[in-house]
Amino acid sequence: MIALLVVLIIHQLPARWVNRIVADQTFCQVHLKDISGTIWQGSASLGIAQLVPGSTTCSRSKTITERFNWDLKCSLNDWSCFLRVEHLAFEKPLMISWADGRWKLSNNMLKISAHLLENLGSPWNTIKPVGQLTASWSDLELGQGGLGSLRIVMHEMSSPISPVVPLGSYEIIMNMAMLDQWDLKTLMGPLVLAGQGKIHDRQLSFVGQAFALNQNTESLASLLSLIG
Structure with a gap:
């Protein structure tokens, strides 16, 4: 029962969690704006910001792109994840993977x-x-x-x-x-x-x-x- 509850919670994790990761990994340069959906399937617009001088916080971000969609799948068998991102600016869907x-x-x-x-x-x-x-x-x-x-x-x-x-x-x-x-x-x-x-x-x-x-x-x- 506990395991099932954990799975359900993870499955419904809000997409805003993704923004925290993106902002941290890009030193505040990139943000996700107007996020909807979950971390597994969602959409957002891309925003940019700056690190506030002398602090570890980000300045207010501004939207720079139209909305894009993503689809994330992860496997517990080999601890891998595959992310598909669709946006008109890409020549083809962007494929990102994480493994090992x-x-x-x-x-x-x-x-x-x-x-x-x-x-x-x-x-x-x-x-x-x-x-x-x-x-x-x-x-x-x-x-x-x-x-x-x-x-x-x-x-x-x-x-x-x-x-x-x-x-x-x-x-x-x-x-x-x-x-x-x-x-x-x-x-x-x-x-x-x-x-x-x-x-x-x-x-x-x-x-x-x-x-x-x-x-x-x-x-x-x-x-x-x-x-x-």
């Missing part, structure tokens, strides 16, 4: 608005990028000694604070073996951005450089002064 203490993500592609990069901090929160962002990845294995890589490309990005259109196209690469850092480089365009971002003490930071190609120095001077 490791998380794995199947290869996929995601297309979203470049303004979401503002959540990464400098230099994006200054540039306020406009354009399309494409994220693609091979089969990923997360954790210590992870496998695979994540590639994010910003296509012909522009900014409301610059008259130059487009500013350029840029690429961010994150190696799963080093989840605490990512590299940025310029693919093309008059505004050259390069550097490395890091996660330290649950905070995002970026060290790099920004400069204009010779013929665009004057027209990009104000933007470069803001970026610093």
Whole structure:
């Protein structure tokens, strides 16, 4: 009877429990908004926030995507779980598995608005990028000694604070073996951005450089002064 009661309680665990896990694992960067359903089957919108400086609490999150659905199945036989996530921005349903203490993500592609990069901090929160962002990845294995890589490309990005259109196209690469850092480089365009971002003490930071190609120095001077 007790075992049955435990099973029933677990089966009905509210979906809001998922948000606590997601927020903690992403250092407050990602939240689930307007959650409905249970941890096994539910839906929500994606939200972003920041860790409040000098504390361990998250700032108020803001919604950035339409709703998505998930379906979670777990097995007690081999202590494994499989999560299926459906959203219009994905090329195909996102498949996430957990087994032997490791998380794995199947290869996929995601297309979203470049303004979401503002959540990464400098230099994006200054540039306020406009354009399309494409994220693609091979089969990923997360954790210590992870496998695979994540590639994010910003296509012909522009900014409301610059008259130059487009500013350029840029690429961010994150190696799963080093989840605490990512590299940025310029693919093309008059505004050259390069550097490395890091996660330290649950905070995002970026060290790099920004400069204009010779013929665009004057027209990009104000933007470069803001970026610093």
